[in-house]
Amino acid sequence: MSHFVSVATVFKDVGCLVKALEHVCPHWAVRVGEGQVLYGYAGDDRSMAPRDGTNFAPPCVIRIDRTQVGTAANDFGVSRSHDGLLTLHISEYDQRCSGLDEAWVGRVKQQYQLAVLKKEAKRHGHRVEHQVKDDGRIVGKVVVS
């Protein structure tokens, strides 16, 4: 007897997103805290950039210094909107040249979902088993009883 649910990633848990980022980029020092300004490669404040431009980023709750992202990179960050949803801020340059492309975001989303499942399972006293398949999928189960 069963039902199934299919869910696209919705980032809303800062702790789980930090775990995901630390898993995908273990060399990064992830800075967590409200109101962190992101800076561009030249030290420019990205919250002051034109709001309709690709380099604009509001103050963030997660920040990775540009020196860790790559050569000539911009800071990477995550902001939280008034409804609690988290948004990744990746500059156009870093999407193209620093490896923070769609596939990278997919890996972060994967690890985020896994972190959310593990957190919820721990809360209920359930056990999580999983493995990464050759095609990149993460397959597993939460053992309820």
Added chain:
Amino acid sequence: MKVIEFVIDASGEIKIDAVGFKGKSCLDATASYEKALGARDQDRKIKPEMHQEAKHDLRH
């Protein structure tokens, strides 16, 4: 054994499937997981056999 099976694809989309539960107890088992993952009601698909068991239960 009651388990919640899951598959997370390369784009980050997750599918969860409650297995081994009787009737609508599977909905209770996954409810908190669905909420944590940000699922909406329209994301849930009920497998046909659950409706069949619900009808069966009503007859008893």
